[in-house]
């Protein structure tokens with residue numbers, strides 16, 4: 001695909017999110033709930049942090065996409081995640097798994113592998129998380145929620161996970177990588193300071209769910225668009241920020257205010273393989 005086509009695709013996806021305001025159920029970690037919800041709202045989507053397994057049968061049939069993030073997983077939360085994912089998958093609704101800090105324990109790794117069995121549309125992690133989930137590294141090679149690997153070091157792991165799971169796999173980092181196991185796309189938007197705000201990775205994964213909701217049949221393209229939009233918001237936010245705390249605010253404002261000219265001139269997407 002030509003770079004111009006990628007740019008117009010990014011803008012088309014963002015306008016569709018703004019127009020359709022998809023309802024995104026988020027079962028995410030305690031750290032990220034606020035930033036995930038505010039990211040989705042500023043992009044035009046409608047987040048709902050509905051966690052209880054008791055509410056899944058009533059609520060999940062009405063959503064447009066589901067986001068599951070295991071960042072503060074406990075045994076109590078896993079049944080809700082599984083029930084919501086199973087129902088979403090059964091009803092043909094897209095769902096995103098963020099295996100946050102997957103290799104911090106055997107419990108978390110096992111839970112994530114079980115969630116992968118429920119066929120997420122997209123798995124979004126950082127380099128270390130994707131390497132761990134694909135089975136390319138043993139437990140213990142982790143700093144927790146932060147990555148010890150460049151995203152580009154995880155390309156082969158991402159391709160292998162995409163092929164074994166059937167999901168599109170997205171690896172965030174300096175270059176965001178998106179692959180369906182065959183195509184490998186690089187998104188070169190974003191800024192290093194985004195790593196210094198907790199939950200930017202989670203918010204990105206939540207945003208991917210909103211973009212999937214408006215283009216469920218093209219998960220790779222929708223994921224690439226969400227990653228580019230979030231990265232551009234970070235770049236614009238950094239121009240106004242004094243540090244991570246004000247970047248957090250300006251990122252949300254910039255996402256809300258993105259216009260066509262800015263998007264078309266800032267998108268940086270290349271084919272890597």
Ligand SMILES: Nc1ncnc2c1ncn2[C@@H]1O[C@H](COP(=O)(O)OP(=O)(O)O)[C@@H](O)[C@H]1O
Pocket residue numbers: 125126127145146147172173174175176189190191192193194195199200201202204230231
């Ligand atoms: N070195 C970097 N340069 C540009 N953007 C980055 C860099 N590191 C992270 N980002 C961006 O920050 C956001 C969060 O990614 P990341 O820090 O990898 O997630 P996580 O918090 O899950 O580890 C993404 O939009 C990513 O593109």
Ligand SMILES: Cc1ncsc1CCOP(=O)(O)O
Pocket residue numbers: 029031032071072100101145146197198199200201202203
């Ligand atoms: C710090 C932390 N600890 C458990 S979850 C979490 C947030 C991680 O967020 P992100 O993956 O977006 O950095």
Ligand SMILES: [Mg+2]
Pocket residue numbers: 098100101125126145201202
């Ligand atoms: Mg993360």
